Amino acid sequence: MVPRSNISVQKTLYEVLSVSEGATYNEIRAAYKSAALNTHPDKAQTTLESLPSTEQQEFSSVQKAWEILRHPTSRADYDKQLQSSRQNIEIIASEIKVGDMIIESTVDTLELLYPCRCGDYFSITSCELSEMGIFVSGDGEVELQASDSASASVVLGCGSCSLKTRLVINETS
CATH class of the missing domain: 1.10.287.110 (DnaJ domain)
Incomplete structure (x- = not known):
């Protein structure tokens, strides 16, 4: 987190x-x-x-x-x-929630994507989230979250440009 x-x-x-x-x-x-x-x-x-x-x-x-x-x-x-x-100060362009993201399923992981205004995507995988104690189901629902926090956030960088967004993760996402 x-x-x-x-x-x-x-x-x-x-x-x-x-x-x-x-x-x-x-x-x-x-x-x-x-x-x-x-x-x-x-x-x-x-x-x-x-x-x-x-x-x-x-x-x-x-x-x-x-x-x-x-x-x-x-x-x-x-x-x-x-x-x-x-x-080094990160300037966050916007805040998004898991429900706002596009979910693509691969054989062993989920990739969560959100379109950037440059045409590329902000992305994070379910493996990266699970390392933080956050588990996401195939339909995008947060299944389990680290017990020490009611909400979390992760800063995601765009794959092409310098924009960053904050993915806000709540148990009720």
Whole structure:
């Protein structure tokens, strides 16, 4: 089973310091000083250990952002990782259900197909689904599903283009 989303809602280091990704060293340094002063434990007249966890985490995030962004090499490495993570985000064109798919039967497996707008198909086999604990009968009914989940979803890629769709599988499909 593929989780619905593996994209975390986490700020970039640039967002932590409230600067643009094209900010100069001096802009980053000024933003760091301001953020450090605003989140420092002394401002709350307390120690780092006695701060509430969100405030402690905010101060630590500011420190981490400065440690990485102040050095040109570590900043360049971070920028590469950030760009790479943005390119790996899956954009789902649509959501479909098992009942929406065309079922083709072969000797030992079922192939579930859904037409893509490019003319090719999104596809998955009953063998691939069974590896996830999901069994599909010849008429397209979900027979048994892993007991730890009431519903599941699988991201399917088109055979020809870059579009992706999410196959939503419910026990009542």
